[in-house]
Amino acid sequence: MANWGRRGAIVAAGLVIVALPAAPATAAEPARIAEIQGSTRISPLVDQSVTDVPGVVTAVRAFGAARGFWFQDPEPDGDPRTSEGLFVFTGERTPELRVGDSVAVSGQVTEYYPGEPEDALQSVTQLTDARWTVSARNVPLPAAETLRPHTVPESYAPEPGGSIEQLPLRPDRYALDYYESREGMRLRVADARVVGPTTQYDEFYLTSKPKQQPSARGGTVYTGYDEPNSGRLKITSLLPFAEHPFPRVNVADRIAGQTVGPLDYDQFGGYTLRATELGQPVSGGLTRERAKPQLPGELSVATYNVENLSAQDDQARFDDLARGITANLARPDIVALEEIQDDTGPADDGVVAADETLRKFTRAIAAAGGPEYKWRQIDPEDKADGGQPGGNIRVAFLYNPARVSFVDRPGGDATTATRVHTERGKPVLSHSPGRIDPGHPAWADTRKPLAGEFRFGGRTVFVVANHFSSKGGDQPMHGRIQPPERVSEQARVQQAAVVREFTEEILAVNPRANVVVAGDLNDFQFSDTLGELTGGGLRALVDELPENERYGYVFEGNSQVLDHMLVSAAPRRVSYDVVHVNAEFTEQTSDHDPQLLRMRPVGR
Structure with missing residues (x-):
């Protein structure tokens, strides 16, 4: 019998057990744990009833809706393929057992699958509808x-x-x-x-x-x-x-x-x-990194996923993020932000404006000793860009007007695409800020990239802020399908192609244009997504770090890359770093580490 778990139905445990119809159980037979577990992932006795399975209780789960106990056979069969331990599921009933009890357990052998069937997770062999007798107390546990x-x-x-x-x-x-x-x-x-x-x-x-x-x-x-x-x-x-x-x-x-x-x-x-x-x-003594300030002739550009930041967050969170911008990132000239929510956050009320969110953030940065940043962004259509329901996340630019100017070209909105035009032989954007091809099917239910035209030291710099589709729907690396299917990658590869084509249009007008592509691309440096982006004359800067420094996010114990900064070939003296302030720490203001590049733009 297969049991499928469904998240959210029982708050105490985050799951509910749903018993699917099973084949009629055969007559109960004595068995040992190794016989129940077998030498594959599925029990050879699944759907069968077993009696008097011997073992010693090694642990009791006395909380939640998936209570029960583990017991282990003290007399292993010697086969390294067959487990000697087994979980007995008792539902919301706490078993009246203690660690060290010698028991004989009867019940039905089932395979429990957490999550949904399409998640392709592995199963846990267990006993359900169980009964047991205790023959001794305080029995020595099998060696771990x-x-x-x-x-x-x-x-x-x-x-x-x-x-x-x-x-x-x-x-x-x-x-x-x-x-x-x-x-x-x-x-x-x-x-x-x-x-x-x-x-x-x-x-x-x-x-x-x-x-x-x-x-x-x-x-x-x-x-x-x-x-x-x-x-x-x-x-x-x-x-x-x-x-x-x-x-x-x-x-x-x-x-x-x-x-x-x-x-x-x-x-x-x-x-x-x-x-x-x-x-x-x-303690391993890990400390949060601090970047060195940029030199007078260097332009510094950062990217930072601020994890669903909205005006409804408490001031302390804004203050923590502001200190990160000011102290840890050393007051970058331009910041590409991801996951800026509308002013009412997750409330699904039709609000799409984020002025209050950005105002609260920039004021916190100034209070922390940072620049008086200005911002540019485009409000999305309501519920059109994915993310937390009602939050209307979007990408946005902060910039320090004391060092950088923004070239405003009006007309950009949620559905109007910015184009690359030529003026006096140089590339310009038709709308700045402007969205890149927002009607393209690649951006369905996800964030649209934002392009902006900046001036630094008399030189034009094009920056594209991105937040590609998430990995939702991919099969886990620990699941029962191997290799796992990465179905979400198809959308990101299409998104990368759209951004690459846009940057190629800029570089076709001026091969020495200063172009920066930054943001949460939700994919690895070795993925097809990054291969698509770098096919158009952009350098993926993470590849230029030592291999043991290529990460800015930690997932299931793997330090990995999801955020990226890419730059065209023309800028000189490009330096880049992931500034580790969040992902490795239990206390986080975001689950992503920010990234920072410095460069000397060329041209006029």
Whole structure:
């Protein structure tokens, strides 16, 4: 029987169990856990009833709507493919059991799939409709298997070009097979480094492979689709939070001592150690970076996704972001902003203007000692650009009028495209600010790019601010389909083509034009999206960083690139950096790190 989880139906746990019609169960038979788990991802006894399955209770989940307990066979069968641990689902009923109880459990074998069917997540083998008897108390627990640097294979998953569910497990060759073969069993991680900070959901990621693609600041860098970093493991806690507050850790911190618990599978992050024992956090000393101020002849341009900023946010958040602009980014001359919401934020009230949001932000920057920035943006049509419902996010420009002037060419609005014209042999925009081909189907339900014409030191600089479509709908790298399908990439490749063609029009008029393309492109430096953009004479600056510095976002323990800055060939003395102030820290003003380039524009 397949159980599918649906998020949001039960607030306490974020999911609900829906039992789909099952084939009639066969007569109950005695079984051991290894026989139930089998040597593939799907139990050979699925839909069958089993009786008197022996084991020792190793952990109890006593909260939420997915309560139950894990138990483990103290007499393993010796087959490394067959797990000796199993979860017993009791719904909203807390099982009256204690760790160390020796039990015999009867119930029905099912496969629970978190999320929706189209999410292509893996299943968890479990017992439902369970009954049990306790034969002894305080029984020694089966020893936890320790994850050492060479325990988990480097190769992540078999790639049959479809489902891996029925493939025989090869735990000596593939990381996902190794984890599956230990589903429900006690695992131990000792003195491990944090590679993903504590989130609002009380979870963090550590690595059992400290030498696997280490970043310059202690994380694990995602360098390619074929290198997903198999040592990453999510950690949550089964301990009472009142007595054992969940640790607040940053990337590069260390979890000293032993972290022990049963291995589970979660829709948000994949294989997860549910800790019954948590090591102690030790600071790695990570600090937020500060950029050096630009020199008098240098133009500095930044890009910053400020994560759904609206006038409805409290002043403290504006102040924190303002300090980032002023101190950490060293007062850039131009800032391309992403995720500026309308003045009423997520309220779905027809408001699309963002003047109050931008006014509140620029005032906070000035109060923090920054420039008196001005802004330029175009209000979107209501609910036409995706993002948080009602928020009407858009891209926008801030600029320091003491150093940069904006060339205003009126007429740009939500549906009017700006064009590249020629005046006296030089490229100009028909509308500045102006949207790039906003009616193109590539921009359906997503943010339209904003082009602006600036003047710095008597030289023209074209800046394009972007926020491409999200990765929503892509299959997870830890799912049952391998390799996972990245369906969302098709839209971003089309969007990249539209932006590339626009920049090519500028460069066709003047091959030495100063062009900057910046923003949250929602894709990796090795993706087809970036390949499409760089095919038109633009340099992707992230490629010019050392490999262990190519990141500005942390997702499921992978330090990765989603935001980008690209520049045409003409500007001189181009320097670039990702300024790490958010993504590696549990305390964040945004989930993205800003980026900063400096250059000396050419021409007149």
